[in-house]
Amino acid sequence: MLYINGAGSGDPEAYAIAELVDVPAFGEDSAALTFEHMARRCSSTTLHAALKGIAADESRHQLWLACLQQSLPLLTPDPEYKKRLRLFFRRLAHEDLQVHFARIFALDSAVCQLLGTVRSRCAPLAAAVNPVFAGIGRDEARHVGVARRAAGPLLGTSRGRDLVAEVREGLTHVLAHRANAFETLRVDPDRLFLRLRRMPQDGGGVGRLTLG
Numbered sequence: 001m002l003y004i005n006g007a008g009s010g011d012p013e014a015y016a017i018a019e020l021v022d023v024p025a026f027g028e029d030s031a032a033l034t035f036e037h038m039a040r041r042c043s044s045t046t047l048h049a050a051l052k053g054i055a056a057d058e059s060r061h062q063l064w065l066a067c068l069q070q071s072l073p074l075l076t077p078d079p080e081y082k083k084r085l086r087l088f089f090r091r092l093a094h095e096d097l098q099v100h101f102a103r104i105f106a107l108d109s110a111v112c113q114l115l116g117t118v119r120s121r122c123a124p125l126a127a128a129v130n131p132v133f134a135g136i137g138r139d140e141a142r143h144v145g146v147a148r149r150a151a152g153p154l155l156g157t158s159r160g161r162d163l164v165a166e167v168r169e170g171l172t173h174v175l176a177h178r179a180n181a182f183e184t185l186r187v188d189p190d191r192l193f194l195r196l197r198r199m200p201q202d203g204g205g206v207g208r209l210t211l212g
């Protein structure tokens, strides 16, 4: 097993990053399949192209994270946690595309916040971690824009805000299991979770995609 910058399995920062990378790595696979499935059943050409683009991005993220994981310490298997992660990501999917996109808006905007926070604390591992986090961050920021447009006015309603809050609450619950990893990277988990629970700014001024 290779470790970043020669770090061994005893390197707490490398292990912490491995623990944090494990969370999105688990979601990318199901995300790519879900977006492919949604693209197939969508009749709007614009949205179909957007969904296919997101599916391709998520497949690429899966690959990038898998490569990064090759350079990080192996985690102790935790089937119970895997079960919780699987449940969290599975619950994002919804037949109603606007609901689904409201949830994707909530999740991907939270991922952008997370990547930004963790990236700034990965200095010793920056050469391996930064290009991956920067690439994913760019794509996720684009997904936030697509999701915001596709969710349309729902995001401005109390139901939309509840959907966003539920996803972000759920995310902080699964991340709480990795609180020690944040502490190892000198990120205060309580403050981070508080920020993640806040309603993200929607930016406004972006047109709507037509759902079909």
Ligand SMILES: [Fe+2]
Residues within 6 Å of the ligand: 028, 031, 057, 058, 061, 136, 140
């Ligand atoms: Fe992704």
Ligand SMILES: [Fe+2]
Residues within 6 Å of the ligand: 058, 108, 139, 140, 143
């Ligand atoms: Fe995404």
